[in-house]
Amino acid sequence: MCLNLWINSLFACFCFLSSFFFRVSVVKCSDSSIVSTFDLPKTALLELSPLNNVLVTWQPYKTKDCPQGEANLQIWQLHSGQLMKALYQKKVESWCPCWSDDETICVRSVNNELHFYENNDLNTIANKLHMQKVSDFALSPGAQPCKVAVYVPGSKGAPAFVRLYQYPSLGGTSAALANKSFFKADKVCMQWNKKASAVLVTASTEVDKTGASYYGEQTLHYLGANGETALVQLAKNGPIYDVAWSPNSSEFCVVYGFMPAKATIFNLKCDPVFDFGTGPRNASYYSPQGHILVLAGFGNLRGQMEVWDVKKYKQVSKPQAPDSTHFSWCPDGEHVVTATCSPRLRVSNGYKIWHYTGSVLHKWEVAANSELWEVQWQPFPEGTFPERPIKYQAAPSDLGSTQAPPTQAYRPPALRHLPATASSKLHEEELPQNMRPGVPGEKSKSALKNQKKREAKKAARQETRSEPSSEHAHSRPPATDSQSEPSSGKCLHDWFECLKEQQASGKVLQKNQLDKIQKEEQLLKELEELQI
Incomplete structure (x- = not known):
């Protein structure tokens, strides 16, 4: 049983505590021996590379001692204590370079470009990805080949977009593995699954213009390395609180909606697999x-x-x-x-x-x-x-x-002497999908809604194929059951009734069909005279 707790990764907490004493010390946890010591009295942020070969430190760009600014991002070789690179990094956002799990690739955002370094050689830029106004990126986990997701905010009416690239093929839109554009995005959070086969993008706006949410607006988008993209349809309005990939990389869970929030598991087709109800x-x-x-x-x-x-x-x-x-x-x-x-x-x-x-x-x-x-x-x-x-x-x-403990809905004092009813509940609660009344394993509301839409489209296509040509309606009425042998006038009358029902349901009819409806009495009279 593993019950040992370590603080931070391997050395980082010791570095942070030591910085209060005007230095950064890297201590080996197994025997408490000091690996390296750095004289960095103003260090505010620390980060270790995945294999603990590199230490990155950041201090404020401008200080009282140096008002003009200095190279405040420093990259150190951890075990030797040698300074590998000193860079200028004014903003705290995306301050730290990002490494692949095997440290063969390192990426840093510089102005509108992503600079790629190989094998921790930070003096040579091995590759560049130049896109206008690149705001954020996310490097894929796992083994090579390495992939990167890049985000470009929208501007001047153009939508924001996220693109996926596989290193080292970084040449424009044609080289992109997938591309997804969307509006309503001030910032994004990009999450790769463990197999690096897909990424989920949570797009957020600071303000909800409809006034419905204090948290702004959020939408969830899916991009697959195979080129497939989708908007994840959520069954309840409200903020997206959390998105988590399953370690098997074949499904993900989303917690969303105004409280009590819903939680749903989706597959890679973005179809709901299981609905946990609200809570x-x-x-x-x-x-x-x-x-x-x-x-x-x-x-x-x-x-x-x-x-x-x-x-x-x-x-x-x-x-x-x-x-x-x-x-x-x-x-x-x-x-x-x-x-x-x-x-x-x-x-x-x-x-x-x-x-x-x-x-x-x-x-x-x-x-x-x-x-x-x-x-x-x-x-x-x-x-x-x-x-x-x-x-x-x-x-x-x-x-x-x-x-x-079991919770009960709040009831005002004036109603507490009365028996509880469903109408007295503050929120409408939903049970998990397999605990709701009805057949076990029944489909969720969103799945049923999508199924009804598909059935309606299928019925509409069949109806269109079976509908008689309106141009020859007066001369060739629809076919009828041979056993009942209705008259031709009755068939034409039924056809007019069908058109009227479609019009009442909101279906847009063609111009010649509308003309036929207006001339219904005249056409029926002409047909009756022909039969006589």
Whole structure:
């Protein structure tokens, strides 16, 4: 059982604490030996490369000692302490270069370009991607070939867009693997799946012009490395709180909508697979093995967690961790940690280790006048912990469990002596898809809506093919059942009634069909005279 907690990655927390003493020290956690020490008294941000070969430091561009500005982004070779490159980086946004997992490629945003470096040779630009007003990018995870998603904001009525490229083919629109344009985007968040086969783009605006939401507007877009793109259709209006890829890269979970929020799992065709109904939630977390999903409500919510078996779509437990500011899975897929950290909350700082069945296994609180800033699990190589069968009985613990108590809707004092009715509920609550009345496993509302649209289009096509030509309607009435042998006048009358029903339903008729409806009495009279 893996219950050891490490702070930050491997060295970063030690670097941050040491910077208060006017230097940055890199300490090896296994034996507490000092690897390197840097005299950087103004360091504000630190970052380590994926394989811990490079340390990146950032300090404010302008200071009292240097009002004209200085090379404030410094890249160091970690073990030797040698300065590899000193660069100018005025803005904090996207301050740090981004590496591929094997550190063979490094990318940095410079003005309207992306500069690519290879094998940590930061003195030679190996490749460039030049696009007008590139605002953000996201490098794909995993092995080579490496892919990059780039975002360009809209301007002067033109839409914003995201494009996918595969390194080193970076030459314009023709070389793009996928391209998705959209409006209503002040900023985006781009998330690759684990296999680097698709990326999800959450586009946000700062202000909702309709006035419906304090959080602005959000839309979710899908781009596949195979060129497929789509807008993810969400079944409830409101903000998008969280988007999480499953580790198997074949599905993703979205938490969205005005409170109580909905949570839905979608497949790679952006079709809903399972609807979890509504609840007090704003975050979702897949286990490292992808077999368990936690839906949680942290921040301004009560800290309720819903633990789900995503293969059987069965709820395992419903613990509650109030005042939590941090949640993360242990690499073994059996345990989670919740923590209350500063500066988000400066009181009751501490952490709890849970089993996913809801049992609290360990609890720790900081001493008085102390603060907890960050908690992370010790990292392990992928595949160290295989998937284990899911248990539904609470794991034994001396600290017990904290299952969320059943909640009731608020009722004003004047109504509390009366029996509760459905109309007295503050919010309309939806049960998970497989717990609703009706046939088990019934389709969600959005799936049924899409199915009805497809059926309506199919019926309209069949009706168009079977509809008689309006030009010859008066001379060749529609065919009828030979057994009933109705008269030709009756068939023509039925055809006129069909046109009237289509017109009443909102269908746009052709001009000659409208003329025939106006001349209905005349045509029927002519037909009757011909029959006589």
